[in-house]
Amino acid sequence: MSQQxxxxxxxxxxxxxxxxxxxxxALVGSAKAIREEFDxxxxxxxxxxxxxxxxxxxxxxxNRVPLALQSxxxxxxxxxxxxxxxxxxxxxxxPDEHTITVVSDAIGLAAFTTTGAIVATxxxxxxxxxxxxxxxxAVGGGAFADILLDRSPFILFDDFYASCAVLGGISYWLxxxxxxxxxxxxxxxxxxxxxxxxxxxxxxxxxPTVQRLQSALDP
Amino acid sequence: MSQQxxxxxxxxxxxxxxxxxxxxxALVGSAKAIREEFDxxxxxxxxxxxxxxxxxxxxxxxNRVPLALQSxxxxxxxxxxxxxxxxxxxxxxxPDEHTITVVSDAIGLAAFTTTGAIVATxxxxxxxxxxxxxxxxAVGGGAFADILLDRSPFILFDDFYASCAVLGGISYWLxxxxxxxxxxxxxxxxxxxxxxxxxxxxxxxxxPTVQRLQSALDP
Amino acid sequence: MSQQxxxxxxxxxxxxxxxxxxxxxALVGSAKAIREEFDxxxxxxxxxxxxxxxxxxxxxxxNRVPLALQSxxxxxxxxxxxxxxxxxxxxxxxPDEHTITVVSDAIGLAAFTTTGAIVATxxxxxxxxxxxxxxxxAVGGGAFADILLDRSPFILFDDFYASCAVLGGISYWLxxxxxxxxxxxxxxxxxxxxxxxxxxxxxxxxxPTVQRLQSALDP
Numbered sequence: 280m281s282q283q284x285x286x287x288x289x290x291x292x293x294x295x296x297x298x299x300x301x302x303x304x305a306l307v308g309s310a311k312a313i314r315e316e317f318d319x320x321x322x323x324x325x326x327x328x329x330x331x332x333x334x335x336x337x338x339x340x341x342n343r344v345p346l347a348l349q350s351x352x353x354x355x356x357x358x359x360x361x362x363x364x365x366x367x368x369x370x371x372x373x374p375d376e377h378t379i380t381v382v383s384d385a386i387g388l389a390a391f392t393t394t395g396a397i398v399a400t401x402x403x404x405x406x407x408x409x410x411x412x413x414x415x416x417a418v419g420g421g422a423f424a425d426i427l428l429d430r431s432p433f434i435l436f437d438d439f440y441a442s443c444a445v446l447g448g449i450s451y452w453l454x455x456x457x458x459x460x461x462x463x464x465x466x467x468x469x470x471x472x473x474x475x476x477x478x479x480x481x482x483x484x485x486x487p488t489v490q491r492l493q494s495a496l497d498p
Numbered sequence: 499m500s501q502q503x504x505x506x507x508x509x510x511x512x513x514x515x516x517x518x519x520x521x522x523x524a525l526v527g528s529a530k531a532i533r534e535e536f537d538x539x540x541x542x543x544x545x546x547x548x549x550x551x552x553x554x555x556x557x558x559x560x561n562r563v564p565l566a567l568q569s570x571x572x573x574x575x576x577x578x579x580x581x582x583x584x585x586x587x588x589x590x591x592x593p594d595e596h597t598i599t600v601v602s603d604a605i606g607l608a609a610f611t612t613t614g615a616i617v618a619t620x621x622x623x624x625x626x627x628x629x630x631x632x633x634x635x636a637v638g639g640g641a642f643a644d645i646l647l648d649r650s651p652f653i654l655f656d657d658f659y660a661s662c663a664v665l666g667g668i669s670y671w672l673x674x675x676x677x678x679x680x681x682x683x684x685x686x687x688x689x690x691x692x693x694x695x696x697x698x699x700x701x702x703x704x705x706p707t708v709q710r711l712q713s714a715l716d717p
Numbered sequence: 718m719s720q721q722x723x724x725x726x727x728x729x730x731x732x733x734x735x736x737x738x739x740x741x742x743a744l745v746g747s748a749k750a751i752r753e754e755f756d757x758x759x760x761x762x763x764x765x766x767x768x769x770x771x772x773x774x775x776x777x778x779x780n781r782v783p784l785a786l787q788s789x790x791x792x793x794x795x796x797x798x799x800x801x802x803x804x805x806x807x808x809x810x811x812p813d814e815h816t817i818t819v820v821s822d823a824i825g826l827a828a829f830t831t832t833g834a835i836v837a838t839x840x841x842x843x844x845x846x847x848x849x850x851x852x853x854x855a856v857g858g859g860a861f862a863d864i865l866l867d868r869s870p871f872i873l874f875d876d877f878y879a880s881c882a883v884l885g886g887i888s889y890w891l892x893x894x895x896x897x898x899x900x901x902x903x904x905x906x907x908x909x910x911x912x913x914x915x916x917x918x919x920x921x922x923x924x925p926t927v928q929r930l931q932s933a934l935d936p
Contacts, residue, residue, distance in 0.1 A: 312654070313707075313708045313709075315650075315655070316655065316707050316709055317650075317654045317655045317707065318654070318655050318656075318704065318705035318706060318707050319705050319706060319707070319708070319711075320653070320654065320660055320661055320664070320705045321653070321654030321655050321705075322708065324654055324660075325654065335559075339558055339559075339777055340773075340777075340782065340783060340786065341782060342561065342780065342781070342782055343561070344559065344560060344561055344621065344623070345559060348559065348618075348623040348624060348626070348627035348630065348631070349622075349623055349624055349627065350624065351624045351625070351626060354624070354626045365708055368708055368712075369712060399786075402782060403787075404782070404786040404787055405786060405787055405788065405789045405792070406789070407786070407789060407792045408786035408787065411786065412786070426645060426864060426865075427645075427650060427651060427654060428650060429648070429649055429650040429867070430867055431753075431755075431865060431866060431867040432865060434758070434759070434762075435750070435755045435756070435758065435759030435762055435763065435865060436753070436754065436755045436756050436759050437756075441758055441762075442758055445758070485756065486756035486757050486758045486759075487756060487757060488751075488754050488755065488756050488757070489751045489757070489760065489803055489806055490751075490754055492757075493807060531873070532926075532927045532928075534869075534874070535874065535926050535928055536869075536873045536874045536926065537873070537874050537875075537923065537924035537925060537926050538924050538925060538926070538927070538930075539872070539873065539879055539880055539883070539924045540872070540873030540874050540924075541927065543872075543873055543879075544873065554778075558777055558778075561780065562780070563778065563779060563780055563840060563842070564778060567778065567837075567842040567843060567845070567846035567849065567850070568841075568842055568843055568846065569843065570843045570844070570845060573843070573845045584927055587927055588931060645864060646864075646869060646870060646873060647869060648867070648868055648869040
């Protein structure tokens with residue numbers, strides 16, 4: 280049995296978050312593909328892409344063979360999300376908008392941002408690189424899924440979603456720079472990302488457009 | 499003269515299949531771009547992308563400089579496919595749907611799946627990684643071409659196409675695991691992929707959607 | 718202070734061109750995203766993608782960690798372009814079509830093609846690889862930005878833009894092959910690319926489609 284499964288069963292909180300995130304991301308992507316009447320192969324591809332393309336891009340950027348191609352248990356978690364989306368679609372019109380999914384997705388957003396920031400820091404990139412790789416790790420899969428669905432990535436014009444990852448990544452970099460507490464940076468990043476995302480989803484936060492800023496400045 | 503050209507002329511069956519595939523894939527991609535009234539540069543880019551992006555992605559995933567950037571003869575074969583698409587478009591409305599093209603494309607699908615599975619096995623990835631890289635090698639170029647043409651990749655909602663590569667990749671992994679016959683895995687992968695694809699094209703097979711499964715279960 | 722900033726201040730002409738190009742590319746990408754009413758995060762992503770995705774793709778193809786993730790000053794130049802697009806959008810409906818922008822963009826096209834050709838030559842790829850990587854370095858960011866904006870890359874059907882980079886890349890390869898003058902290849906590539914682009918923009922050059930060729934041949 281794998282180390283990751285052991286970590287989940289015996290309570291490493293970060294492994295638990297990552298596990299929840301993989302299932303939730305795959306479920307969200309697959310549910311979108313089902314609504315577009317993609318076939319079962321397409322549903323699986325969009326679901327797995329949502330869960331793994333962010334991490335694969337992160338690994339390509341720091342020049343390593345993607346972890347997802349080496350870790351069968353991670354793929355199994357992604358496939359579980361795909362199956363859940365198919366089964367839940369029978370009873371629910373939008374299982375990806377259910378509260379449990381939104382909370383699980385926020386947890387995944389935090390876990391993936393943190394993993395990205397850790398890997399980027401180890402790779403020795405700039406502060407911008409840490410924030411960029413953390414954000415790509417967290418939202419790259421969903422953005423790529425939208426491209427497969429022939430639409431603009433929703434993170435670019437809707438919601439307050441990728442911004443949570445950006446602010447989480449900045450928190451990582453700030454706390455890591457102070458450097459007192461071991462794994463303090465990871466904890467700060469995860470806490471900031473998940474908290475902001477849950478508030479944003481509850482309060483319908485969004486990032487303004489230039490047009491809206493203009494009309495606010497010049498009524 | 500290159501080793502590959504020698505292999506083709508003196509009868510390595512796999513090199514013959516790869517050669518046919520590169521020309522067919524480039525022809526299919528270019529014909530699509532011509533129908534969308536892309537300019538000649540766009541037609542060449544979409545044709546070459548269809549032939550090479552799958553292999554380039556495979557090489558990026560296993561961390562090597564893409565073969566296509568080092569092998570002039572492969573590029574020449576791709577350009578031949580582009581030129582064929584332009585010339586044949588004068589007489590035929592859809593040279594990419596001609597029987598010769600469909601058969602050549604099926605041969606390419608088999609050759610590219612097999613190459614991907616071999617490279618992935620050498621790179622030491624998981625069983626899922628072998629099937630995924632084989633499939634990406636085979637259908638990644640066509641999927642990327644569809645994105646350039648501003649549409650969803652057809653493999654995600656139409657036809658029984660990528661599924662042939664998936665089943666070919668699984669065959670590779672199964673036979674490779676038994677490990678008795680030298681190059682048995684490659685032969686099995688190529689045979690399964692091309693046979694399934696030719697049957698699928700003849701019989702109009704498709705992968706069901708969730709909606710269709712639901713109405714079948716609940717009439 | 719970085720070596721690049723020193724080069725710009727004390728007059729390395731290539732560093733000056735690269736600096737102008739980064740700002741212009743980011744401005745052009747951001748202006749497109751503003752017109753599509755993307756939010757401020759989306760405007761920044763599309764602007765930075767336009768400026769950096771070409772170079773990042775180049776680095777991935779030759780297997781190195783992308784320079785953009787290591788160089789804060791390059792990112793600062795990209796962000797300057799984003800801010801300029803936002804500020805100028807208040808007064809101008811299309812700051813990306815202003816003559817200063819078009820000229821700066823042509824300078825960037827030349828600088829990026831040249832950088833790509835140099836890196837590709839160092840990586841030891843084929844002649845096709847040199848031209849392809851030079852062109853991808855120059856136009857890959859703009860093409861990716863168009864995909865984010867849910868449209869086909871404009872370079873594939875409109876204008877005479879990527880073709881300038883292709884011809885610049887060929888010039889690099891030809892002069893580099895002769896090999897007499899130190900940095901003659903880079904100078905030739907940059908001069909050919911920027912000159913062709915400025916003429917093309919002035920004279921409204923375009924690359925013909927197959928349909929137009931047919932009607933010209935068969936009136």
